[in-house]
Amino acid sequence: MALFDVSGYKSHSELRGQIIGTGVGHFIDRPNQQFSVPVGVDPSGFLKSCSREGGVSIDLNHGTTTLAFTFRHGVIVAVDSRASAGSYIASKEANKVIEINPYLLGTMSGSAADCQYWERLLAKECRLYKLRNKQRISVSAASKLLCNMMLGYRGMGLSMGSMIVGWDNKGPGLYYVDDNATRLSGRMFSTGCGSSYAYGVIDSGYREDMTVEEAYELGRRGITHATHRDAYSGGVVNLYHMQEDGWIKVCKEDVSELIHRYRKGMF
Amino acid sequence: TMFATQVYGDNGKMKEYHYTGPVEHRFSPYSFNGGTVLAVAGEDFAIVASDTRLSEGYSIHSRDSPKCYKLTDTTVIGCSGFHGDCLTLTKIIDARLKMYKHSNNKCMTSGAIAAMLSTILYGRRFFPYYVYNIIGGLDEEGKGAVYSFDPVGSYQRDTYKAGGSASAMLQPLLDNQIGFKNMEGVQHLPLNQEKAVQLVKDVFISAAERDVYTGDALRICIVTKDGIKEETVPLRKD
Numbered sequence: 001m002a003l004f005d006v007s008g009y010k011s012h013s014e015l016r017g018q019i020i021g022t023g024v025g026h027f028i029d030r031p032n033q034q035f036s037v038p039v040g041v042d043p044s045g046f047l048k049s050c051s052r053e054g055g056v057s058i059d060l061n062h063g064t065t066t067l068a069f070t071f072r073h074g075v076i077v078a079v080d081s082r083a084s085a086g087s088y089i090a091s092k093e094a095n096k097v098i099e100i101n102p103y104l105l106g107t108m109s110g111s112a113a114d115c116q117y118w119e120r121l122l123a124k125e126c127r128l129y130k131l132r133n134k135q136r137i138s139v140s141a142a143s144k145l146l147c148n149m150m151l152g153y154r155g156m157g158l159s160m161g162s163m164i165v166g167w168d169n170k171g172p173g174l175y176y177v178d179d180n181a182t183r184l185s186g187r188m189f190s191t192g193c194g195s196s197y198a199y200g201v202i203d204s205g206y207r208e209d210m211t212v213e214e215a216y217e218l219g220r221r222g223i224t225h226a227t228h229r230d231a232y233s234g235g236v237v238n239l240y241h242m243q244e245d246g247w248i249k250v251c252k253e254d255v256s257e258l259i260h261r262y263r264k265g266m267f
Numbered sequence: 268t269m270f271a272t273q274v275y276g277d278n279g280k281m282k283e284y285h286y287t288g289p290v291e292h293r294f295s296p297y298s299f300n301g302g303t304v305l306a307v308a309g310e311d312f313a314i315v316a317s318d319t320r321l322s323e324g325y326s327i328h329s330r331d332s333p334k335c336y337k338l339t340d341t342t343v344i345g346c347s348g349f350h351g352d353c354l355t356l357t358k359i360i361d362a363r364l365k366m367y368k369h370s371n372n373k374c375m376t377s378g379a380i381a382a383m384l385s386t387i388l389y390g391r392r393f394f395p396y397y398v399y400n401i402i403g404g405l406d407e408e409g410k411g412a413v414y415s416f417d418p419v420g421s422y423q424r425d426t427y428k429a430g431g432s433a434s435a436m437l438q439p440l441l442d443n444q445i446g447f448k449n450m451e452g453v454q455h456l457p458l459n460q461e462k463a464v465q466l467v468k469d470v471f472i473s474a475a476e477r478d479v480y481t482g483d484a485l486r487i488c489i490v491t492k493d494g495i496k497e498e499t500v501p502l503r504k505d
Contacts, residue, residue: 006355006359007359007362007363007366007387034390035390035391035392035393036390036391036393036394037393037394038296038393038394043393043394046393046394047395057299058297058395058397058418059417060417060418060419060421083421085417088434088435090415090417091415091423091425093423094423095423111419111421112417112421113385113388113389113392113417113419113420113421114392114419115421116385116420116421116422117385117386117389117392117420156393157393158392
């Protein structure tokens, strides 16, 4: 029946066939999800063309500043919390960090739905890896899984800029993954439309031998100044610290209070 | 691109009334049917309210087309946007709820429905459902929960949210009255059910004054542990 087909339901025997039927060493489950595509049109241009005709305006949540950097005592991750849909602020307290497991974090920038969906799928794959291999997945492997998911849909208009942060056997790890399937390992990244402003701040204040408090302050400042100048970033700063025994959430502070603290001379 | 750039000019949402040259028209699978939805979560209740006007362009198709749909005894969903997609989406959600009930021998919780809706919406990432959804209900601990979505499935839990055509007018008012934003020296009193219902009525009356697509009547669904109560209040019909 038509509704049954379109609802995405998979019967138990079909699911079993998928799990047992797949070959040994299959790194990622064939996605159970099938995506509907508009007939005869290029998907990435389709949405743009539908907007504005007869009052239709499909605006998707996006826009951000996120940053992460490694230093002597681990990795600092700082994100803003604004989700905009066109020029409307859809949410002031969006959660842009996904806690994959106690040793892995993923940040989200770009399209909110794309980031939420694919990073939740990544969390599922990381959990399956742990169950199958009896050890936690490395940061390198996790970021590669996400990168390959993006490669499968390259050119279809996905928008995701993410940083995978973790601590594994090789020490602290920081990878940048985006919707073009770019995957880079590094010591400092910032993504989103406010990233240029954040880079300016953290580049000038960064030292490898910072104390933990100095590092927290640098992360906070980076996001605060970016939200001050970028229209599509704002809300609160969510700050995480990835340490050897897992991540901790350091603070959640409103940027309007922070900017007053930092720019005492200006106002 | 193969579309003339006049079709989506950047001057807000105003339509071009003068002849500016040949423009290619193509079939649009979407249409905008208006309507506003609102949900508020309290300590032990949740309210989902919507207007009942169904419009298209300059016409009103119906004055009695509410946009709240009851999903389970503890969850109500409000859908606004393109009515065709709203109907199909609610049918699909109902079917999935039944399947879950038969496979797992229990009803889906509000949080689970929200997570499932996110994947249903994302399954149409490349040809979205033009629907703005807000789910209101009680979580497993009996506290009120509101989940708001964008058309492709990005979602989060809120205390209050307005969606649909008058959302940009209502959300700042709710920020002020429920979130106590931009007010100084005010006691942050928690919202009780009577005050919340009155606030929802007042807020929709304001929306009907200034938004052409909102009006006719207001349908309020109040979700408590004793079940779902419905109330209908008249609004401006002009």
